Amino acid sequence: MATSPLTTGTEPAARSGPETGLALYRWMVVIRQFEKRAYDLFLQNLVKGTSHLSLGQEAVAAGFGVAMRPDDWTFATYRGHAHTIVRGVPLTPIMAELLGRDNGLLRGKGGSMHLTSVAHGMMGSYAIVGAHLPVAVGAAWSAAYRKSGQVAVCFFGDGATNIGAFHEALNLAVVWNLPVVFVCENNLYMEYTPIGAVTAVPRPAADRAPAYGLPPVAIDGNDPEVVHQTALAALERARSGGGPSLIEAVTYRHGGHSRADPATYRPKEEVADWLARDPVPAYRARLVGAGVPEDELQRVEAEAKEAVDRATEEAKAGPPPDPGLVTADLWADGGSSWRS
Amino acid sequence: MAELTYREAVARAIAQEMERDPSVVLLGEDVAGAGGAFKATGGLLERFGPERVRDTPISEQAILGAAMGAAMTGLRPIAEVMFSDFFAVCWDMVANQIAKSRYMTAGQVQLPLVVRSGNGGGSRFGAQHSQSVENWAMAVPGLKVVAPSCPSDVIGLLAAAVRDPDPVLVFEHKSLYPTKGEVPDGELVGHLGQAALRRQGGDLTLVALAAMVPVALEAAERLAAEGVQATVIDLRSLVPLDVSTVLSSVSATGHLVTVEENPRLCGWGAELASIVAEECFYDLDGPIVRVTTPHVPLPAADSLEDLARPSVARVLEAVPRALG
Ligand SMILES: Cc1ncc(C[n+]2csc(CCOP(=O)(O)OP(=O)(O)O)c2C)c(N)n1
Ligand SMILES: [Mg+2]
Numbered sequence: 282m283a284t285s286p287l288t289t290g291t292e293p294a295a296r297s298g299p300e301t302g303l304a305l306y307r308w309m310v311v312i313r314q315f316e317k318r319a320y321d322l323f324l325q326n327l328v329k330g331t332s333h334l335s336l337g338q339e340a341v342a343a344g345f346g347v348a349m350r351p352d353d354w355t356f357a358t359y360r361g362h363a364h365t366i367v368r369g370v371p372l373t374p375i376m377a378e379l380l381g382r383d384n385g386l387l388r389g390k391g392g393s394m395h396l397t398s399v400a401h402g403m404m405g406s407y408a409i410v411g412a413h414l415p416v417a418v419g420a421a422w423s424a425a426y427r428k429s430g431q432v433a434v435c436f437f438g439d440g441a442t443n444i445g446a447f448h449e450a451l452n453l454a455v456v457w458n459l460p461v462v463f464v465c466e467n468n469l470y471m472e473y474t475p476i477g478a479v480t481a482v483p484r485p486a487a488d489r490a491p492a493y494g495l496p497p498v499a500i501d502g503n504d505p506e507v508v509h510q511t512a513l514a515a516l517e518r519a520r521s522g523g524g525p526s527l528i529e530a531v532t533y534r535h536g537g538h539s540r541a542d543p544a545t546y547r548p549k550e551e552v553a554d555w556l557a558r559d560p561v562p563a564y565r566a567r568l569v570g571a572g573v574p575e576d577e578l579q580r581v582e583a584e585a586k587e588a589v590d591r592a593t594e595e596a597k598a599g600p601p602p603d604p605g606l607v608t609a610d611l612w613a614d615g616g617s618s619w620r621s
Numbered sequence: 622m623a624e625l626t627y628r629e630a631v632a633r634a635i636a637q638e639m640e641r642d643p644s645v646v647l648l649g650e651d652v653a654g655a656g657g658a659f660k661a662t663g664g665l666l667e668r669f670g671p672e673r674v675r676d677t678p679i680s681e682q683a684i685l686g687a688a689m690g691a692a693m694t695g696l697r698p699i700a701e702v703m704f705s706d707f708f709a710v711c712w713d714m715v716a717n718q719i720a721k722s723r724y725m726t727a728g729q730v731q732l733p734l735v736v737r738s739g740n741g742g743g744s745r746f747g748a749q750h751s752q753s754v755e756n757w758a759m760a761v762p763g764l765k766v767v768a769p770s771c772p773s774d775v776i777g778l779l780a781a782a783v784r785d786p787d788p789v790l791v792f793e794h795k796s797l798y799p800t801k802g803e804v805p806d807g808e809l810v811g812h813l814g815q816a817a818l819r820r821q822g823g824d825l826t827l828v829a830l831a832a833m834v835p836v837a838l839e840a841a842e843r844l845a846a847e848g849v850q851a852t853v854i855d856l857r858s859l860v861p862l863d864v865s866t867v868l869s870s871v872s873a874t875g876h877l878v879t880v881e882e883n884p885r886l887c888g889w890g891a892e893l894a895s896i897v898a899e900e901c902f903y904d905l906d907g908p909i910v911r912v913t914t915p916h917v918p919l920p921a922a923d924s925l926e927d928l929a930r931p932s933v934a935r936v937l938e939a940v941p942r943a944l945g
Contacts (some may be wrong), residue, residue, distance in 0.1 A: 387725060433690070620861055
């Protein structure tokens with residue numbers, strides 16, 4: 282297995298305190314439980330179409346989610362359930378959206394790949410690889426223009442680093458010195474092809490950073506505290522006028538790319554190696570070692586399970602979307618008329 | 622009243638809207654320091670400053686993506702795509718992102734943005750700098766599409782586009798930039814989706830857009846000399862499409878000829894013909910005839926380009942077929 286050399290680039294100013302630790306763990310557990318449930322529901326044919334899970338990648342979403350200000354903006358990919366959850370979007374509408382119900386976050390019109398909750402700063406999940414990087418740049422431009430202190434955080438995969446929009450967005454963000462944080466979740470694979478097989482440099486994001494005048498930053502994306510500290514530093518830099526950051530968080534998805542992909546294209550030893558570094562139990566053990574009481578962790582886990590159970594039941598109970606939605610909301614007037 | 626060129630009208634419209642609303646910003650290649658590749662944005666940098674009038678790198682995806690991100694977070698950006706041919710390198714932003722966001726999010730995402738672009742032929746620029754691509758935009762649900770034919774409409778439609786809560790593509794016609802027209806003083810705001818009757822006549826309806834409007838008008842004058850009175854409708858807007866103005870004219874004249882600069886297949890006139898055939902078939906007294914660019918890219922040489930684009934002569938040739 283070719284693991285990239287990791288440098289944090291931004292050394293943690295202080296260790297995350299016990300409350301932060303519990304917050305990080307709580308989000309990781311909620312994401313883990315939610316994604317496992319989404320997979321089960323997919324196998325039961327209740328989640329139609331497709332879904333892309335973040336099992337194994339929880340620490341990236343949790344680390345940023347805890348670090349971000351409520352009015353900051355998230356831009357995510359089709360692998361966006363985790364990033365939606367950590368913005369505090371209630372689980373029921375997320376689950377109901379996966380199930381295509383009227384009580385879904387988008388009333389069934391977006392589906393798993395397009396989770397959005399503007400009220401929570403979750404500005405969209407984008408299913409065209411790389412497309413949302415320029416969009417995040419525009420949001421950052423708006424924050425800078427209005428001097429609002431908001432930061433746009435944009436998550437994308439390793440595969441996105443080879444598409445033009447990645448390069449256009451980075452260049453413009455640096456030239457305009459905008460408050461945007463680009464986060465590459467390098468899970469070593471695109472769909473089925475290893476990123477290393479199609480990329481000119483070993484670290485797909487970090488090694489491109491110097492071309493845009495940015496320091497190369499690659500971190501352990503399975504360590505929520507490293508992610509959290511790196512996020513805090515990048516957010517602070519953006520907020521204080523220091524411009525964009527590009528962070529490569531190295532991680533691994535436990536399952537396939539999407540749907541029920543068995544991911545047999547990955548070497549067994551590589552999978553075993555990464556499963557041994559599963560971020561959820563690893564972080565739990567670290568918290569126990571740091572003196573967090575066992576019953577507190579169990580309470581967090583029970584609450585997560587209970588929340589996911591409730592969301593599942595409420596989502597399943599949701600009616601199918603109102604038929605009128607087919608032609609609703611193309612335009613601001615609520616309709617879709619093309620003639621006058 | 623003042624006489625302005627079409628390109629001066631662009632700058633005046635943008636200035637009018639930027640003056641009124643501080644959330645209006647302008648971005649694009651060469652729009653600020655150079656005043657635009659077609660000199661349509663001259664003076665705006667000096668007047669509104671570099672925070673609001675911004676030169677970009679040659680990055681069409683970033684230009685439109687940035688406009689989208691700014692629009693969904695409270696600004697009202699006007700983005701320029703220098704030549705409409707370049708929509709082909711950022712069509713994802715137009716067709717997948719900008720057009721679909723509101724619908725996909727059940728109305729959560731608002732995108733009050735304008736994309737202006739130099740469209741159409743007549744400048745001898747060859748196949749990659751001359752296309753009429755308004756019909757590409759018309760085919761994508763979620764985009765409003767306008768194409769002004771004269772300076773006062775440039776101002777009215779651009780202002781309406783900026784104030785509209787939805788994404789609007791404004792196709793400015795490159796060959797019209799130097800043309801002049803009377804423009805009323807004071808604030809000017811038009812309506813999206815309202816065609817203009819440029820000429821009234823009872824024998825035939827000619828429908829045209831942008832640079833084809835003067836072609837249709839000249840053809841109508843020639844027809845008048847032969848005793849055929851034509852109505853000329855300047856469509857102005859493809860989405861929303863002013864179907865009722867067209868239908869009521871065709872119901873009265875019984876004959877329809879469209880004058881379209883786009884290549885033949887799936888041009889806007891095909892849509893119009895299908896609507897007319899479906900909705901006022903029994904008022905027609907002859908076949909609907911479409912005058913278009915043939916289904917080819919535009920050639921560069923002046924003589925060839927003039928043969929390819931619809932001309933007064935080709936309109937006059939088509940009319941007898943429509944009159945039956
Ligand atoms: C422009 C574009 N090309 C191809 C695809 C099909 N596709 C969807 S996901 C994906 C892999 C992306 O890999 P990566 O960026 O590493 O993200 P990950 O799925 O690993 O999170 C591909 C090729 C797409 N959605 N968009
Ligand atoms: Mg990947």
